[in-house]
Amino acid sequence: MGRLRILIVDDEEDLAFTMAERLILRGFRCEAMTNGIDALKALSEEHFDVLVLDVKMPGIDGLQMMTEIRQTHPDLPVILITGHGSAADAERGMRAGAFDYIMKPIDIERVIQMIHASTGAKKDEKP
Amino acid sequence: MSPGSLKHVIASSHHEKDARGAFRSRYRQLWLYSVCFTAFVSLTPLVIMTFVNFYQYQKTLDEEMRSQISRLTSISRRFMDDFLEEQRAALTYVVKHESYDDLCDQQKLGRIFRDMKESFGGFVDLGIIDSEGNQRSYVGPYDLAGKNYKQQEWFQEVCVRGIYVSDVFLGHRHLPHFVIAVRQHDTASGGFYILRATIDTEVLDSHFASLDLKSSSDAFLINHGGVLQTRPRHHGEVLKQCPIATPPVSSKTEVMEVTTTSGERRILGYAYVEKSPFIFVVLKRPQDTMKNWLLLKSDMLWLLATSIVLIVAVILWSSTSLVNHIRDADSRRDKAIQGVAYTNKMASIGRMAAGVAHEINNPLAIINENAGLLKDLISIEKKPLDTGRLLKIAEAIIKSVERCSTVTHRLLGFAKRMDPATERVELAPLIEEVLGFHEKEAEYRRIAVHFDVPEDPPTIESDLGQLQQVFLNIFSNALAAVDDEGRIDISLEKVDENTVAVTIRDDGSGISERDIEHIFEPFFSTKGDYGTGLGLSITYGIVENLGGRIDVRSKVGEGSAFTVRLPVRRRS
Numbered sequence: 001m002g003r004l005r006i007l008i009v010d011d012e013e014d015l016a017f018t019m020a021e022r023l024i025l026r027g028f029r030c031e032a033m034t035n036g037i038d039a040l041k042a043l044s045e046e047h048f049d050v051l052v053l054d055v056k057m058p059g060i061d062g063l064q065m066m067t068e069i070r071q072t073h074p075d076l077p078v079i080l081i082t083g084h085g086s087a088a089d090a091e092r093g094m095r096a097g098a099f100d101y102i103m104k105p106i107d108i109e110r111v112i113q114m115i116h117a118s119t120g121a122k123k124d125e126k127p
Numbered sequence: 128m129s130p131g132s133l134k135h136v137i138a139s140s141h142h143e144k145d146a147r148g149a150f151r152s153r154y155r156q157l158w159l160y161s162v163c164f165t166a167f168v169s170l171t172p173l174v175i176m177t178f179v180n181f182y183q184y185q186k187t188l189d190e191e192m193r194s195q196i197s198r199l200t201s202i203s204r205r206f207m208d209d210f211l212e213e214q215r216a217a218l219t220y221v222v223k224h225e226s227y228d229d230l231c232d233q234q235k236l237g238r239i240f241r242d243m244k245e246s247f248g249g250f251v252d253l254g255i256i257d258s259e260g261n262q263r264s265y266v267g268p269y270d271l272a273g274k275n276y277k278q279q280e281w282f283q284e285v286c287v288r289g290i291y292v293s294d295v296f297l298g299h300r301h302l303p304h305f306v307i308a309v310r311q312h313d314t315a316s317g318g319f320y321i322l323r324a325t326i327d328t329e330v331l332d333s334h335f336a337s338l339d340l341k342s343s344s345d346a347f348l349i350n351h352g353g354v355l356q357t358r359p360r361h362h363g364e365v366l367k368q369c370p371i372a373t374p375p376v377s378s379k380t381e382v383m384e385v386t387t388t389s390g391e392r393r394i395l396g397y398a399y400v401e402k403s404p405f406i407f408v409v410l411k412r413p414q415d416t417m418k419n420w421l422l423l424k425s426d427m428l429w430l431l432a433t434s435i436v437l438i439v440a441v442i443l444w445s446s447t448s449l450v451n452h453i454r455d456a457d458s459r460r461d462k463a464i465q466g467v468a469y470t471n472k473m474a475s476i477g478r479m480a481a482g483v484a485h486e487i488n489n490p491l492a493i494i495n496e497n498a499g500l501l502k503d504l505i506s507i508e509k510k511p512l513d514t515g516r517l518l519k520i521a522e523a524i525i526k527s528v529e530r531c532s533t534v535t536h537r538l539l540g541f542a543k544r545m546d547p548a549t550e551r552v553e554l555a556p557l558i559e560e561v562l563g564f565h566e567k568e569a570e571y572r573r574i575a576v577h578f579d580v581p582e583d584p585p586t587i588e589s590d591l592g593q594l595q596q597v598f599l600n601i602f603s604n605a606l607a608a609v610d611d612e613g614r615i616d617i618s619l620e621k622v623d624e625n626t627v628a629v630t631i632r633d634d635g636s637g638i639s640e641r642d643i644e645h646i647f648e649p650f651f652s653t654k655g656d657y658g659t660g661l662g663l664s665i666t667y668g669i670v671e672n673l674g675g676r677i678d679v680r681s682k683v684g685e686g687s688a689f690t691v692r693l694p695v696r697r698r699s
Binding site: 012014015018019021022025026056057058059061083104105106108 | 484485488489491492493494495496497499500503504507508520523526527570571573
């Protein structure tokens with residue numbers, strides 16, 4: 001099994017790219033997108049192991065994306081990023097089939113734990 | 128304290144003083160209105176009734192006085208009638224029972240004269256005159272034997288009428304007398320003769336004196352020429368002209384007001400005595416008859432004055448306590464409204480805080496990621512750091528911090544303006560600021576928010592903090608009403624010299640006709656458990672308080688438009 005390929009989608013450009021950079025530093029292969037349309041396009045063209053998705057986004061938001069992805073990629077694990085106090089959004093996301101959710105500000109180690117858990121890899125196994 | 132803020136404190140305390148002055152003058156006006164209205168309503172009937180009573184009492188007393196005079200006059204007239212009738216009857220009796228020849232006999236006539244004097248009194252002389260006017264016999268103090276009366280007026284009259292009563296004249300011993308003469312047919316000769324008697328008026332004087340009159344009143348006889356026939360108490364001498372004009376001829380007893388020749392007012396009662404030249408007259412001073420009336424009048428005036436004083440005192444007391452009650456109730460209500468307004472303000476701050484938290488979360492997350500990256504670069508890469516990369520991280524952090532501070536400043540600015548104050552308010556930046564609070568929400572929900580800023584955006588005199596709350600309330604309602612990808616238009620325009628209007632129009636669900644009547648009522652909410660039902664009622668209260676007006680037009684399924692009209696200058 002090669003290195004895991006992660007797609008990060010967040011309308012906050014700085015957040016998405018910095019997060020991607022940090023995951024790359026940790027050995028993941030990572031792509032960052034700032035809107036849902038680009039992300040859906042990328043998903044249809046390339047393979048990703050895990051999708052890290054912001055719930056609140058202009059245009060197509062995280063929950064809308066979830067419904068689409070469930071049809072095209074029923075097995076793709078999705079980790080949701082939500083703002084503080086948006087527990088309701090997280091709950092809806094989980095019901096729609098998300099693997100887990102994490103609240104901003106993000107603890108990168110926790111994200112990695114979730115990625116591993118979602119792909120079934122062991123926590124201490126190198127990506 | 129800076130000079131600027133000192134100035135602000137002075138200005139605001141001055142404003143407060145003005146407001147309190149206006150407040151007090153409003154209650155003073157209310158008090159004045161209450162006093163005037165109640166006084167008018169209660170005193171007018173009282174005064175009207177008093178004057179009606181005055182008038183009626185006066186009329187009644189006047190009528191009573193007149194009827195009293197009238198009665199007195201009638202009694203005296205009847206007395207005069209009876210008296211003259213008695214004299215006439217006595218003379219008629221004599222001529223009917225004695226023959227002409229007997230009457231012409233001086234001695235026989237003397238006996239008859241003595242009998243009559245004894246029976247009736249008052250007779251001064253007695254004489255018989257034949258149809259040619261010659262004195263045939265005479266008993267009395269004058270020497271009238273052989274005198275001829277044919278050319279005299281009284282003789283003519285007694286020939287025609289059968290009876291004659293003369294005016295009073297001064298006769299024997301300068302005592303006032305009058306004459307009664309009766310005509311009798313002489314069956315023997317077929318002609319007629321006349322029995323003539325002179326009568327002393329003393330008996331009349333004593334009758335009038337016996338009438339129960341006040342000392343200032345008077346009763347006497349005058350003849351048709353206005354000459355006094357009996358001795359009056361106050362109004363001249365017998366056989367002198369009476370000081371009042373001869374009253375108009377009437378067959379009844381009359382009462383009227385007259386003025387004497389010396390200009391005094393008198394109440395006159397009179398009656399023409401039938402078959403005689405006499406008029407019976409009663410004179411009274413109006414003051415005497417009015418004495419009771421004056422007494423009653425002063426009593427009534429006292430009663431009226433006392434009632435007015437009492438009523439006014441009660442009105443003043445009740446108005447004062449009424450206005451005090453209203454003022455207390457108003458201030459209690461104001462306090463309650465202030466409390467509710469405060470609660471609402473806190474609620475909207477709470478709502479905003481949620482938005483603010485979200486807005487701060489994103490930059491915080493970015494800061495967090497960048498700081499984490501920095502740490503990663505140091506701990507994972509373990510090679511000299513690229514300055515360009517570091518700079519990028521620092522810039523991302525600074526940008527995020529700026530975003531946070533914008534949000535916190537906005538929040539602070541809102542919370543700071545809790546105290547009401549009047550200042551110049553630029554509406555366009557104010558509305559933009561309000562829109563800023565919900566910018567993110569609108570963005571996420573893809574709601575198109577358009578704000579048409581006019582070329583010359585108006586500035587008004589108002590309360591910035593309160594206006595902020597007004598627009599925040601209406602705008603958050605609009606946001607709640609529209610669906611995702613909806614549209615909200617805000618326009619700002621100057622209606623006229625004194626008014627500006629801000630319209631917030633949404634294409635949301637609209638308000639039903641049944642609900643639209645109630646949307647400004649407290650505790651009315653269509654949001655179910657989410658709304659307090661206070662937002663719009665407080666908004667309405669604030670706008671009214673700022674001297675403005677808020678209107679709403681809505682159609683179910685098409686959306687609503689809230690228009691806030693505000694005065695350019697704030698009226699206190």
